[in-house]
Amino acid sequence: MxxxxxxxxxxxxxxxxxxxxxxxxxxxxxxxxxxxxxxxxxxxxxxxxxxxxxxxxxxxxxxxxxDKEGLYLSALENAYRLVREGEAKLDIEGLPPIAALSRLVEFTFDHHHRHEEFIRMVMIENIHHGQYLDRSEMIRDLNVTAIDHIARIYARGVREGFFREGIDPVELHWQVSALCFFNVSNRATFSKIFGRDFGAEDQLERLRCNSVEMVVRFVTRSENLGE
The missing domain is CATH 1.10.10.60 (Homeodomain-like)
Structure with missing residues (x-):
């Protein structure tokens, strides 16, 4: 041979x-x-x-x-691994809390835009009611690190007087994910319905900035908003 x-x-x-x-x-x-x-x-x-x-x-x-299901689960695990590895590489520990949270939202928006297959696979897994994800200890562990990451930013912001108290880090992660996810998952339908190309560069930049501002305003104490 x-x-x-x-x-x-x-x-x-x-x-x-x-x-x-x-x-x-x-x-x-x-x-x-x-x-x-x-x-x-x-x-x-x-x-x-x-x-x-x-x-x-x-x-x-x-x-x-x-088998095919094993391959699908491995691909799903790999998709989550890539986004969490990207979060872990963000150099934001030394940034002020508002800047750190803004950078995290920007990363999430950009990652989802560049990795549309991740969004589609998450949508497919939701069609299956998360039954394959539920088999994966790896994905659960990966997402624990994501919550720990955003929880540290939020706790530091509360401690330093920038963020308001009483926000659940998991719910904050939900809000960030929702804004960035929808940009990919519903782009085609929104573009067709409203006759505007939501994938155009200028439109994406506005949506990115809006997503950051909406999250920051949600967590920031009113006296720190500069208004």
């Missing part, structure tokens, strides 16, 4: 692998699978099509991910 780099081999148990970079192959599968699931949903996506678009085979996909 040839050992040439990149050619497919078989393990002793008959399962396929790659001579090099199995993690790269898995990342490639997840990237393409995310696109397919976001476009066609869990029932409409085809493993044959995913295999055809990747440097893998259907057998290899099943080896790595078990």
């Amino acid at each position: 040839s050992t040439e780099s990149g050619k497919r081999r078989r393990k002793a148990d008959g399962s396929p692998t790659r001579a090099q970079d199995p993690e790269g192959t898995k990342r490639n599968i997840l990237e393409i699978a995310s696109e397919e699931f976001a476009l066609n949903g869990l029932s409409g996506a085809r493993v044959d099509e995913i295999a055809a678009r990747t440097r893998s085979s259907k057998r290899m996909i099943y080896y790595y991910f078990g």
Whole structure:
């Protein structure tokens, strides 16, 4: 059997692998699978099509991910991982609370705009009533870190006298997510109904600024709003 780099081999148990970079192959599968699931949903996506678009085979996909539902759950976990990793990289600990919260909203808006497949996969998972997400301890852990992040910003703002008391960090996260999510999930229908391109650069910039202002005004004490 040839050992040439990149050619497919078989393990002793008959399962396929790659001579090099199995993690790269898995990342490639997840990237393409995310696109397919976001476009066609869990029932409409085809493993044959995913295999055809990747440097893998259907057998290899099943080896790595078990079955189609396992692949879907892994793609969903990867989508959440990407957004949470982006949040973790934000350099906002040294910023004043209002600036830190503003930066978090800006990041969320920009991430959702650049990763529309994440929004579509979340919409699909809601169609399934969160039943696959419920199987994932990873996603629960990832979202705990998201709440911890926004809770620290909010607590610091309250402590320093900028933010009003009594806001639940989970509900604050809900409001941020809602504003940024709707920008992607309902862009097409709003554009058609109101005859305005909500995906245009100038429109997106206004929506981004409005989202930041709405969240900041929601949490900031009235005497700190500068009015």
